[in-house]
Structures are given as C-alpha cells and as structure tokens.
Amino acid sequence: MKIGLDIMGGDYAPKANVLGAIAAHPLLSPKEHLVLIGDTQQIKPLLSENGFNPDHFEYIHTEEVIGMGEHPTKAIVQKPNSSISIGFNLLKEGKLDSFASAGNSGAMLVGAVFSVKTIPGIIRPCLSTFLPKLSGGVGLMVDVGANADCKPDILLQFGILGSLYAENVMGINTPKVALMNIGEEDEKGNMLSLATFPLMKDTQLFNFVGNVEGRDLFNDKADVIVCDGFTGNVMLKLAESFYVLTLKRGLKDEFFDRFNYENYGGSPVLGVNAPVVIGHGISSPLAVKNMIMQSRDMITTGLVGKIQAAFK
Structure with missing residues (x-):
C-alpha cells in the first residue's frame, strides 16, 4: 500500500x-x-x-x-x-x-x-465532513462545498455515497440517512428538498429516516445528513466556529473540543x-x-x- x-x-x-x-x-x-x-x-x-x-x-x-x-x-x-x-x-x-x-x-x-x-x-462527486454527536459518536454530512447547486437525483446519490462511507469506514451498521430541511414534515422545504424527499423515501439503497433540521446536526436522529454544497458549507463553517469561540471565551468543554478539525484529518472526496x-x-x-x-x-x-x- x-x-x-x-x-x-x-x-x-x-x-x-x-x-x-x-x-x-x-x-x-x-x-x-x-x-x-x-x-x-x-x-x-x-x-x-x-x-x-x-x-x-x-x-x-x-x-x-x-x-x-x-x-x-x-x-x-x-x-x-x-x-x-x-x-x-x-x-x-x-x-x-x-x-x-x-x-x-x-x-x-x-x-x-x-x-x-x-x-x-455518479453525476457529481461530493465532499463530506464529520459531525460530533452529543452521545459521543460521530456522524457524516454531505455535500459540504463541492456542489453549491444540486438537483434531486444528485442528492439521492449523495445519500448512497454517505451511507456507504458511514457503514464501511466509520463502522456504522445500517446508517440512518436524513435530508436537511427547514422542518421535519414531509411537505416542508424548498423546491429542491420537496422533489428530493419522495426519491429518498422510495429508495431501497439506504436507510432513509426523513427530514431533519439544523438543530439535529449533533443528535442521533441521523448518521448521515444530506444537503447541497452551499447549505453544507455554511453549516460546516458555523460548526467550526464553535471550537474557536470556546477557546476565545476561555471555556473548556469536552463536547466542543470535538469540533476541532484536527481530530478528523480532512474531507473525503466521495x-x-x-x-x-x-x-x-x-x-x-x-x-x-x-x-x-x-x-x-x-x-x-x-x-x-x-x-x-x-x-x-
């Protein structure tokens, strides 16, 4: 090797x-x-x-x-x-x-x-990043910057790629895959999420668990969160700021320490x-x-x- x-x-x-x-x-x-x-x-x-x-x-x-x-x-x-x-x-x-x-x-x-x-x-490759969970585990988010504009079939493929990575590299059995949205209800969202939801709901290619909201990034509702690269990059940069803010405020917290990018290495191109x-x-x-x-x-x-x- x-x-x-x-x-x-x-x-x-x-x-x-x-x-x-x-x-x-x-x-x-x-x-x-x-x-x-x-x-x-x-x-x-x-x-x-x-x-x-x-x-x-x-x-x-x-x-x-x-x-x-x-x-x-x-x-x-x-x-x-x-x-x-x-x-x-x-x-x-x-x-x-x-x-x-x-x-x-x-x-x-x-x-x-x-x-x-x-x-x-595969229509477009994507970038992924890791999400520390309050429970102690780690989740995955795709895409986080490679594709600012996406179509529903592209997001469906991101779900497949994220699920395969989570299962094979992260060791998560039957990863729970969710779609990032502005509400949990099936009918919520913009045109992209509304068109993507039924594709994911009907697929047998991964374990789809529905919509999640921004507040669910760090809980256990999903192991893999799918979104377009524009949304994902905004959330990634916001999450990265948490660790810096705790340092600037003199706060020591084990959970926020896990936001340090050094712990994860880099972003896999899937x-x-x-x-x-x-x-x-x-x-x-x-x-x-x-x-x-x-x-x-x-x-x-x-x-x-x-x-x-x-x-x-």
Missing part, C-alpha cells in the same frame, strides 16, 4: 506535513508506505532535525506548488510539475493507492475529476475512482497525521470498489 501525501500544500507547509508524516509512521504497518511529494531539500532537513530516519519514506521531488489562491483548473493545467498534479498523475497510474493534500481545495477537486475520474453512474482526502488549509501536524490514517482506512476497507459496485 502506498499513501501519497502532498508535503507542499497548506499554510504551514512543509513543516506541519512532515511532522504529521512522522507522527503517522508508527501507526502504519510494514506494508503501508508513505510517499512524500515535494521539495526533498526542504523535507529531509526537517526529518533530520527530528531525528527521523528518512529511509522510512519514499520521495517524489518537485519544487513547484499550486498556491492557495490560484484558479484551480488553470493551475492544474499550467503546473503539471506541481505537487498536487504529480500526486494525481501517480494516483491515476496506480503508483499510489490514495492521495491527500492540505493545499488548494479547488485544485484537489479538479485534479481528482480530471485524473482518476468520476465513478461511472464518488471518484480512488481515495482522495482534502485537508484544511491550516492543517497542523495532528490534522495531517489523521488525514494519513483516514486515507489508509479508505484503502483498507475497499470503499471505492464498494461504491463502484453500488453504481454499476
């Missing part, structure tokens, strides 16, 4: 990514190898400073980087030697089993679709032909370590193959 990691992506690259790789190494089996993609002249001194044997990793050298503010499609096309472009080429060629980066998220989405392609039958994880731009070493472990779990569970089988 070869797990690809973009060392140059993110606000604190390359140091945070290198330290995250070092932290992940003891948790990987001898057959699970990290491939670091980036400037080896910056990577190896950081390994040396931390007393880490560089022979534990494999390296693909490049000095070109896609900046956080660059146009995603233009950057992928115009910078074929960037760490993100190289990572996706290796993934496409089967020389990597997964690829993760805390770099330009738009470039990561474009790169995934251009290289390993969308799984046949619906493409290989495991891809997009990390937060401000990813710390802990976040990078968890992003690597998340990539490993997506490989070992055979998630992509199970999604491909579901959409045949």
Whole structure:
C-alpha cells in the first residue's frame, strides 16, 4: 500500500506535513508506505532535525506548488510539475493507492475529476465532513462545498455515497440517512428538498429516516445528513466556529473540543475512482497525521470498489 501525501500544500507547509508524516509512521504497518511529494531539500532537513530516519519514506521531488489562491483548473493545467498534479498523475497510474493534500481545495477537486475520474453512474462527486454527536459518536454530512447547486437525483446519490462511507469506514451498521430541511414534515422545504424527499423515501439503497433540521446536526436522529454544497458549507463553517469561540471565551468543554478539525484529518472526496482526502488549509501536524490514517482506512476497507459496485 502506498499513501501519497502532498508535503507542499497548506499554510504551514512543509513543516506541519512532515511532522504529521512522522507522527503517522508508527501507526502504519510494514506494508503501508508513505510517499512524500515535494521539495526533498526542504523535507529531509526537517526529518533530520527530528531525528527521523528518512529511509522510512519514499520521495517524489518537485519544487513547484499550486498556491492557495490560484484558479484551480488553470493551475492544474499550467503546473503539471506541481505537487498536487504529480500526486494525481501517480494516483491515476496506480503508483499510489490514495492521495491527500492540505493545499488548494479547488485544485484537489479538479485534479481528482480530471485524473482518476468520476465513478461511472455518479453525476457529481461530493465532499463530506464529520459531525460530533452529543452521545459521543460521530456522524457524516454531505455535500459540504463541492456542489453549491444540486438537483434531486444528485442528492439521492449523495445519500448512497454517505451511507456507504458511514457503514464501511466509520463502522456504522445500517446508517440512518436524513435530508436537511427547514422542518421535519414531509411537505416542508424548498423546491429542491420537496422533489428530493419522495426519491429518498422510495429508495431501497439506504436507510432513509426523513427530514431533519439544523438543530439535529449533533443528535442521533441521523448518521448521515444530506444537503447541497452551499447549505453544507455554511453549516460546516458555523460548526467550526464553535471550537474557536470556546477557546476565545476561555471555556473548556469536552463536547466542543470535538469540533476541532484536527481530530478528523480532512474531507473525503466521495464518488471518484480512488481515495482522495482534502485537508484544511491550516492543517497542523495532528490534522495531517489523521488525514494519513483516514486515507489508509479508505484503502483498507475497499470503499471505492464498494461504491463502484453500488453504481454499476
């Protein structure tokens, strides 16, 4: 198994990514190898400073980087030697089993679709994020930013993708899938949710439990919450602010501590032909370590193959 990691992506690259790789190494089996993609002249001194044997990793050298503010499609096309472009080429060629980066998220989405392609039958891939539950568990929300505008059949597919991830990677048996709405009643919502609800109600592809509201994000009414990417991204950014606000107010609370993005690593891209994880731009070493472990779990569970089988 070869797990690809973009060392140059993110606000604190390359140091945070290198330290995250070092932290992940003891948790990987001898057959699970990290491939670091980036400037080896910056990577190896950081390994040396931390007393880490560089022979534990494999390296693909490049000095070109896609900046956080660059146009995603233009950057992928115009910078074929960037760490993100190289990572996706290796993934496409089967020389990597997964690829993760805390770099330009738009470039990561474009790169995934251009290289390993969308799984046949899937209209649009989606981004997912994790929701801490008051009961102690964790839920999943899809989509959180890849698709601002959606149609009912796209949301139906998001339900399938989220259910498969929750069951296979998160270990939730028969995940409860719900549609985010402005009310629990069947007839509530805008045109999109009103058209989506009957599709989900009639499907046998996942365990649909009806509509949920914003106040249900962190309870146990659903394991997977489906929404368009515009709504999901607004809720994600709001949820992320809870942790920051508790720190600013000097509050210590175990539940709100679980809103720290570092605990989850990154956002899996669901619906493409290989495991891809997009990390937060401000990813710390802990976040990078968890992003690597998340990539490993997506490989070992055979998630992509199970999604491909579901959409045949």
